[in-house]
Amino acid sequence: MARFPFSAIVGQDEMKQALLIAAVDPAIGGVMVFGDRGTGKSTAARALASLLPPISAIQDCPYGCSKDDQARYPDVCGTGPLRKRPVPFVDLPLGATEDRVLGALDLERALRSGEKAFEPGLLAKAHRGFLYIDEINLLEDHLVDLLLDVAASGENVVEREGLSVRHPAKFVLIGSGNPEEGELRPQLLDRFGLSVEVRTPGDIESRVEIMRRCAAQEADSQGFADDWADEDAKVLRRVDRGRKRLVSVTIPDAVLHKAAELCMAVGADGLRGELTLMRAAKALAALEGAKTVGQAHLVAVAPSALRHRLRRDVLDETGSTARIERALDEVFA
Template sequence: MARTFPFTAIAGQDEMKLALVIAAVDPAIGGVLITGDRGTGKSTAVRGLAAVLPAIRSVTGCPYRCGPEDPADGCPHCSEHFPKGLRRPLLLEPVRVVDLPLAATEDRVLGSLDIEQALVHGRKRFEPGLLARAHRGFLYIDEVNLLEDHIVDLLLDVAASGENIVEREGLSIRHRSRFVLVGSGNPEEGDLRPQLLDRFGLSVEVTSPDDIDIRIEAVKRREAFDNDPDAFLASVAREEVRLSRRIAQGRGRLATVDVSDMIRRAIAALCMKLGTDGLRGELTLIRAARAVAALEGAASVAPTHLRQVAPLALRHRLRRNPMDEAGSRLRVERAVAEAWAA
């Protein structure tokens, strides 16, 4: 079995790692968009984080990845095999990372009629797609800016409702599909559709490290992993366990973290100053700041938490200003400083 490079061993790229950990603590935040250079550890970080997350409980044999909190009558498999409140057996399994290829068809994404069952047995049976496999896990799209428009529309519908509905070929199927959407791509190869861009809760920009020591350390760690994966994984096992516990504890504290009216006012003033459309930016910023506070064990959100996550939550929601040559992160940091000073 292929080994996953450990998340905690990734050298540099602190902003990307923070964004992914925040999304792991609060999956409802809307996912993470990672843009920038190739070979900067984007897919490695996603898979590494999934490997370190606490295992989840799933219904044994359910192809829709139902958990104990998912109602049986909302799943085609569970409603058929466990009627009238019959107890569903559970098993522990790792969090999945499901890749959505650019060439994926609508049938592969949504699910379709099982042709073999139809031809051999004459039965209409639904074959779940990628959205079923990604439930309660990660859906990863490399070069998301090149994704075909009709697939983008499907993702937008499911991301908004948390449910996949398929009605075709005499089938009518409905199942839950809640996942952390992670997209990566190079902006030089094309822009992301505004509708999909707005759906991502957090956005980070990654570049090749410009610190020679970090570059050397990154290469050394990769070489050590490739030469002896078992020894390398053992050397970082304690850090991996520490991160797993920290995420689990953050999830447990999340609902109790307080957001004061003063913080809410500061967030609203910041979004107004930056000219973000709608209220999604404010809601995401509150969620992200609360997640960071929960990770740190704080009882309430503080200004330091806002400063940490404001660029992640707002940089991709800014309107383009041809008169301002500053990058999106600098614009957000400048607005944070000015709004808080006021």
């Protein structure tokens, strides 16, 4: 069955924007999507991964390395010519062990030939693609720590059972969860670049359109995908052009000052807020074809870049999104 087209997803504009920003600039630090069940969280992530163009990878490399990776990691990369392969999309199950995630000794090979060899884990398979964790708030804390460390450094280091392996592991980390089933620890949530709130559509028209499109996809998935192929191609061109423009997009000092003012106004902890706000606004500007980041880009990404970095205020229980909107009104008045 063909995957549900990214452009056919009804509504959820903030989630789609965050995923596109992460696709343009993976250094953003991943996307956390909290919201109701059945609102298209995993569908959107899978659709974006399948939409992106194939990557060029070393033919015999177990990590899907590029030529640049091969130069940096000659001991682990394979050999052979470059060949095209789909952008990886790896699901990390909640019950996964540390060995399954990081990689471990290849026991079958060790028993058969007595040779110590490394069996790559899920992080290796996700290199240059997406690592998706559903119900991440139920994942064991030590695994979340490991994942975030690897996502930040771009490489996985395994030293155990007589093995010492260092391999590339650059991926966009996407986590989703339902707040009713438990919250993610604040210090871990802060490590995600963007945080998105997804809600069940509140209008009849959107709900009816979702039913129509789901029914059409179930009846003829390939035909439905073909119907949306042109729209998906437009999204793909936006991402491709955005990646190429990203380096040349400039950020005026006035916009940087506004970003700092906004973070101070909402009481964001640390400096990750400013840095993520700057990167996300720059990526959005690149997506839209702008040469310079403007205040409109800053306003558009502020909720997703800052809502998970606010200190809890016992005197203000209106919610982080409402606090950010008030601060935007003050700073950009």
